[in-house]
């Protein structure tokens with residue numbers, strides 16, 4: 001059930017501007033830069049992500065990924081963004097608001113990654129701060145969730161500094177890097193202080 005929605009995104013979704021970053025939906029022409037950044041960041045990212053399929057970085061897999069994103073967006077299930085540095089339009093990472101539940105939940109889950117060369121420059125903090133109003137105001141969600149492995153110091157710090165509250169601990173919550181791993185559960189509510 002999709003109610004409380006204020007915008008229809010059957011047209012291309014507008015970009016979101018943050019402090020020094022722009023978020024926009026991925027498109028076919030992003031493939032080369034996306035694949036190069038993911039490859040260069042492989043050892044930095046894989047401990048914290050689901051296992052990458054063998055063909056993950058190929059053009060064909062990217063095309064399928066875009067098709068899935070478009071379908072999810074049409075169905076109000078997920079909204080995927082790439083993050084570009086405003087200065088030079090370099091791709092620095094990605095951010096997805098997924099698993100959207102309407103009805104009495106009005107909630108969604110956020111996932112994110114930054115390319116290794118761009119880590120610790122504040123880009124994900126800026127991107128997260130730009131995504132939050134999109135979730136609450138544009139999509140009219142009530143609750144934004146995120147989960148991370150307890151040992152992921154960067155992710156824990158990111159969530160805590162962008163207004164998420166630790167709510168719980170879920171055992172063997174997600175299969176990350178091939179292993180069912182415990183996660184800390186975080187959420188930010190629409191009326192939480194910024």
Ligand SMILES: CC(C)(COP(=O)(O)OP(=O)(O)OC[C@H]1O[C@@H](n2cnc3c(N)ncnc32)[C@H](O)[C@@H]1OP(=O)(O)O)[C@@H](O)C(=O)NCCC(=O)NCCS
Nearest residue numbers: 048113114119120121122123124125148153154155157158
């Ligand atoms: C988590 C991640 C997205 C953070 O992106 P980022 O652009 O480096 O984050 P920011 O630069 O905005 O930093 C956010 C905070 O985390 C801190 N931080 C970043 N990397 C850190 C690290 N390795 N160890 C400790 N703190 C770290 C920053 O110092 C900052 O806190 P501060 O403002 O108090 O100094 C990035 O580290 C990443 O992609 N990691 C691998 C994949 C991953 O963990 N995905 C999420 C799975 S839940």
